[in-house]
Amino acid sequence: MIEFQSVTKRYPDGTVAVDDLDLVVEDGKITVLVGPSGCGKTTSLRMINRMVDPSSGTVLLDGRDVRSQPPAALRRGIGYVIQNAGLFPHRTVLDNVATVPVLTGTDKRAARARAAELLEVVGLPAALAKRYPAQLSGGQQQRVGVARALAADPPVLLMDEPFSAVDPIVRDDLQEELLRLQSELGKTIVFVTHDIDEAIKLGDKVAVLRVGGALAQYDTPTALLASPVDDFVASFVGRDRGYRALGFLTADGVPVNPVASVALGADAETARGGLRDGWAVVVDGDNHPVGWVNEHVLSGVDSVTADRLVAGGSLYSVDPGAEGGAGSLRTALDAALSSPSGVGIAVDTSGAVVGGVTAESVVSALAEARAAGRVPS
């Protein structure tokens, strides 16, 4: 457990970066520090591994003041991942990951073998091991950064805006990967971001800091969305908080109904007969959705071809065989709203179409959940 007890950091020029912070970071969980630029997130993080020492107050790691331990010894148990990965440019990917274990006395061959395993753990192909960091994409470099931080198997991981420099799609992948890794590894992770969506997606608990370094609210994402303590938190959490909160409610009550579908390559006459309310989803040989057709698409053509389709919206993933296999109300609603036909496509874990959902059914499921007291207010 990491505990901040009345921690203040005043830099020599008088800037108060962190102001009387009290915070308990639970073991085996992801705790996110979030807030606007300059609110003291990085300073708080760095007081855990002694890159910065507090001006007053105490940071405890497993009950011991971190200042009672020499920084080098302390940092062996604390992995550190930063934006742009901070890799050594003149070492190969494999040697970047093996660096710390070698420094701490692990035999070079064993360290490299372990490094190769870790590259696999973070989802990097073995072929990249011999490359230099500059020969990787930004997202791949971040994965190497995570592998390197895990190499010494530290119980604690500090992550400072690790995914901020990559594009939104890669960032989404990296976030999913971190959640998957964490479900296997159960590290104590302190994660800094200025992005509230990232905080809400990743955090078991989220600490919102305000400029001046004071803690505004420390709560679970659901509680933060449902009950922000003041206007600052409410505006930081954002106008879309009602919509974000849907991400925490499962769409159990939303019926997945049969949806009109036609096969890619079907002749136009058959496809026309398959339209329902003017639309049909087009599926490939694996029953994966590839787009939509309507009367307009079919006019003047003999068959359904990929180049004429209307693009589909986001997909609503469900696991029909599993208990609690429904996705979130947010993904169900988004699928319905982003679909050209108004029917959101539900797919199973293999990506095959299992049916459709409508925005109206999501809204009624939400009304029922509210009536049953399942929506926090």
Ligand SMILES: Nc1ncnc2c1ncn2[C@@H]1O[C@H](COP(=O)(O)OP(=O)(O)OP(=O)(O)O)[C@@H](O)[C@H]1O
């Ligand atoms: N070495 C330093 N000397 C003086 N002031 C500093 C120093 N490091 C940080 N600060 C100041 O302390 C405050 C908090 O900085 P910090 O980097 O901890 O914030 P942050 O929330 O991580 O910001 P960002 O999101 O922009 O990275 C800022 O006002 C910053 O200018």
